[in-house]
Amino acid sequence: MDNDTILSHRILIAVQDPDLRRVSVAGLRAAGFCVSAPTDGDAAVMLAESFSPDILIVDSYLPSPDGRPLYERLRESSEQYLLCVTDDGHQMRTSVLHSGADDAVSSPIHADELAARCHALLRRPRQIQRRAEPVVSSTLVLGPLTIDLGRREVRVDDEEVQTTRIEFSLLEQLCRRPSEVCTREDLLDAVWGPKWVGDSHVVDVHLSNLRRKLDKAAPGTKVIHTVRGVGFRLANDVTDALDLPTASLAVFA
Incomplete structure (x- = not known):
């Protein structure tokens, strides 16, 4: 060969x-x-x-x-x-x-x-x-949700959630913009790239699979909220623990 x-x-x-x-x-x-x-x-x-x-x-x-x-x-x-x-x-x-x-x-x-x-x-x-940006920390902490960027691990209410590569990247994008709604186009550009040629509803499919995993790990905590006709954002169960929109994410090196 x-x-x-x-x-x-x-x-x-x-x-x-x-x-x-x-x-x-x-x-x-x-x-x-x-x-x-x-x-x-x-x-x-x-x-x-x-x-x-x-x-x-x-x-x-x-x-x-x-x-x-x-x-x-x-x-x-x-x-x-x-x-x-x-x-x-x-x-x-x-x-x-x-x-x-x-x-x-x-x-x-x-x-x-x-x-x-x-x-x-x-x-x-x-x-x-x-698209990687200079990041001092490797962990994002938003109330009950913790994302270890280096180890690519997700925990909610201290329960570990196994995610695929795409699911992790989508959740990371939502967490990096905790006070905003991310449109499908935003997420497609960030995770799949600006030249993506597939169905835009692939975002919904992967987020739906991720929701099921998060719900199973922590049934009492809602992490992802759908804004009809617009896109997706972190749910109030996550953002209420933060002083949004002015507070920055809690991060650890």
Whole structure:
């Protein structure tokens, strides 16, 4: 294996349609990606671990070994970016997004668009690094909510909450602007980057998943509030502990 292949971003694509698989693999490789294309759910689950892909492209109808849709199984067991391909309309795309997919597209899809969406997904970590600001402290404390930026840990009412990379980044953005409402566009720009080409409601999906985790850890404390028609902000249970808007965040080195 040459150095270019070793350094290429890796994509695992698992789709049932052989023509779509052939065209997509050729297009992704032409775009510089290292591609593995299993033809069934068993092989996809195995390669998701051994191949260490950066992006998972999955047919929404392809089953996993346990009978569930493969994308649901992979979402539970991995943190890789997940893009679902479906031949249905907006209802199916909405469903897979609610199940944790980072993007969803309808088939047929052109290979160049698929490659462009993969590049857009991979821009996210670079955007996060690029927007980093000089910060003296590594911990944000807002009433019952504590976020350790260095360790990327979240605690509410002293209960630890396990978050995904995207969930943590979204919560961090809300905490850095505790007295403001963050629009979907604000959060997309900050977490996904200004050139994001997916559905803006992906923000709602990830925040909904995060809410469930926070509610489970601390049922009596509401952390995130939806401002209908505008966006999202920290809930009063968090901000009432602060002297907003003039007080700064409590931080520790």
